[in-house]
Amino acid sequence: MRITGLDHLVLTVASIERTCAFYERVLGMEREIFAGGRSALTFGRQKINLHEAGCEFDPRARHAV
Numbered sequence: 001m002r003i004t005g006l007d008h009l010v011l012t013v014a015s016i017e018r019t020c021a022f023y024e025r026v027l028g029m030e031r032e033i034f035a036g037g038r039s040a041l042t043f044g045r046q047k048i049n050l051h052e053a054g055c056e057f058d059p060r061a062r063h064a065v
Contacts, residue, residue, distance in 0.1 A: 008040070008047040016050050023048075 011038040013019040016039050023029040029048075041048045 006046060008049050010049045010051055012051045012053050016052050019050060032045055 011019070019037065020031045020041065023041050024031060027043070029043045032040045032042050032047070034040065039050045041050065
């Protein structure tokens with residue numbers, strides 16, 4: 001089996017605002033805001049969903065690294 005794409009991945013971060021500012025400024029990603037205040041960074045057809053540490057959405061990582 002060969003992987004050809006990835007729908008999304010999730011990063012648990014200390015600050016969604018600072019994370020978005022960095023990725024937008026340095027890598028040119030775009031922020032997308034969803035219902036319920038959820039945020040993601042997009043580039044092409046790829047997406048990085050963002051969870052703020054201590055305020056994660058379910059399902060969530062049991063042991064975020």
